[in-house]
Amino acid sequence: MAQRETWATRTGFILAAVGSAVGLGNIWRFPFVAGEGGGAAFLVMYLLFVGLIGFPAILVEFVVGRRTERNPVGALMQLGGNTWKYIGGVFIVTGFVILSYYSVVAGWFIRYFLEGLRSSYASQLAGFESAAAEAGAPVAAVMFGELSTGIDAFVFHTLFMAVTIGVVALGIRRGIELATKLMVPAIVLLLVGMAVWAFTLSGSSAGYEYYLSPEFGVILDNWTSLLPAAAGQAFFTLSLGMGVMITYASYLGEDRNLTKDALTIIGFDTGIAFLTGLVVFPIFFAAGITEPGEGGPGAIFVSMTEAFATLSGGRILGILFFGTVAIAALSSAISLLEVVTAYLIDEKGVERWKASLGMGGVIYLLGVPVTFDLIFLDLLDLFADGILLVFGALVLMILVGWIAPQFAVEELSKGIGDLGSLGQAWIWAVRVPIIIVLLVSLSLGVMDYVEFLTTDFSGWLTENL
Template identity: 80%
Template sequence: MVQRETWATRSGFILAAVGSAVGLGNVWRFPFVTGEGGGAAFLLVYLLFVALIGFPAILVEFVVGRKTERNPVGALMELGGNAWKYIGGVFIVTGFVILSYYSVVAGWFIRYFLEGFTNSYTGHLAGYEAAAEEAGQPETVMMFLDLSTGLDAFVFHTIFMALTIGIVALGIRRGIELAVKVMVPVIIVLLVGLAIWAGTLAEAGQAYSYYLNPEFGVIVENWTELLPAAAGQAFFTLSLGMGVMVTYASYLGEDRNLGKDGGIIIGFDTAIAFLVGLIVFPIIFTAGADPGQDTVGAIFFSLTEAFAGVPGGRWLGLLFFGTVSIAALSSAISLLEVVTAYVIDEKGVERWKAALGMGGVIYLLGVPVTYDLIFLDLLDGFADAILLVFGALMLMILVGWIAPNFAIEELEKGIGDLGQLGVAWIWLVRIPIIIVLVVSLALGIMEYVDFLSGDFAGWLEDL
């Protein structure tokens, strides 16, 4: 049996968990799903999910991980019995699927970052004028399609996965903890600076109105779209339903206050997601771009056009895309750690072999995404709307209905007697959270089936 590692410091665990949450989920997915959801309407539903669902749910993952000191498969099997190892396997699959396309998207950000060194974004867009005219598409779309697929996308996917594998192979203290202690503070400082600058732009007021003033009629009218989108985004950005928090908590000592740590992690994550909106939407509105473009490339379309049209856009683009690249790496290492921990715990494989082997398989799964973006929609829709929510739902059932006593006892370690608060937490998990997750899962499945029968079926017919 390979000896398990532990965190060297409390700050190491918190920064690793924050780093997992503060990645592409906040910077890539959050702006475009917020735009699709109508701005402030989505933001309000999302914040409610984070507060009412996210915090109780992250405590569930924490107690499961710390109690068992195992990866999701071993943890669920220990608490629920042998059959639950298959549910634990869902978390491993989720990590595989998400990281496979996440790495490709992270490669886009690195590529956009490097593009800023060679020329201004205005100069790059000008190079796509002819292709755009021929295709009947904006220059930003043609540039994105060129940079997001093909040999270059494959190369940057390779580079990003190599960096991720290297950090995880070094271990908890020498790899993950050391890396996040550098990356996360840098990310926060850079984003705060960008938010202050974005507030000086000409259309910042209009952008803030779009982002911060919800129209409740929009929420009522579009709740079937907003509910699964907000649930998926909340779980994606908090790294819930992926097994990350279970795995990270498995390296904790019993003296840690899980409630306090969970509150800090969620507070940082939510603040940074909110901060990203304060950066992105003023830039988009000032450039006259569309904040509600219904596509995974929306953030690239809008921001490339924006950086091409504002003073100092080249350097701001470098700063923004560089920041996101760092954030993406901090999240990717957490996803790979989940599957690596599984192989270490259950198969007794050495860490470097486990990281290299699992990382290699994930890398291969992501290769088709570098060929055609339909595979990104296929994988992201399945992971976000179905796998994440299903994994979280089953974990809530396990803790809320099958093994509630251990959960309260485990949560009280490092906190003290919770009294009725512990009971209230379990009942919140048992009924309202499970109901919301069931509804979100049903709506997510229907939406994904629509995609399979629509866009994906059309793509297959065109082959």
């Protein structure tokens, strides 16, 4: 087996983990999922899920990764036996699926960034007015439809995957650690600046009310849809259930305080997600966009383009916004590719550059259909978010909580000291309430996906085949 690399510094690990967590999940996905969930109502459920479920769950992934020093397949096989390697394969599949469409979405952000450099967003929308009139659709939606599919989307998908493969091929220290040390601070600074600018906009107060003033009756009435959405978003944005934190923790030393690292990563990630809402929703409402949940995956492009076209200084802000998200997308994409790359390195002894190129190439091909029809994005995203991520987290909780709990407490204590009753409290939290919540979330996610397959996707098949 090829000798494994390690992180050069604690900061490198923290920023790499944060970089994985803060990508498109926070800046692309969080606003439209929060909008679909009613803004503040979703925010409450999301924060509860991150605190009560996300923190114990990330510790599980950390102890599994550091204990075994392996990728998810090798880690689960080492702890649970030979049969568990097949369950560990779920994490490899999850990385494949998510990165395949993730790369396409990242390409959209690059395209919108370049469009801002070319001309103002107002003038760009003007070029689609006649097509929008014929279609009877909003101009920004027509523009998104044109830019999100076709040969241009294919080209930018290709470009983004090529850069991702290049970074991962360079290795842990020269590639992933160096890149995230540069990218993550830039993301935070740019978002803070945009949040301050959004605060100055006339009409932004309605956005803050929508985002920060929950109506608990709405939560109670809609918990069956909010729960799987919040669960999926929490795991997506924390990179849980996809093997990233197992893989990254496998490069750690035994002297590290995993609890401290987990709190730092979750704090940064949740803070950036929250900060994204402070940017997006005030801008939406200041521009007269009062239904931020409409539009699904394309909502952020449609609504933000409309806003940048109408607000003073919108072109500069648009360039900053779309550029920031493109950077954040890369920081997450390299973590996803590292999971599947580490599998080939650890289990098959493949050289890093060959593993990253081979796996990256297959993932790239899987994403190609998304560049030509967005129904495939929904097909992959709903499957990964509502089923694969939650299932991956669930099997890990079962493994650590019921099959190998003693090793977990022992591993967590390294770098901390005697945990006392806190170690057992953590294990029982994993064993019962977290597993119950994940089972409910998985059941609801499966029902949602079946509904999608029998309605939207079957309708698409009828029309196109």
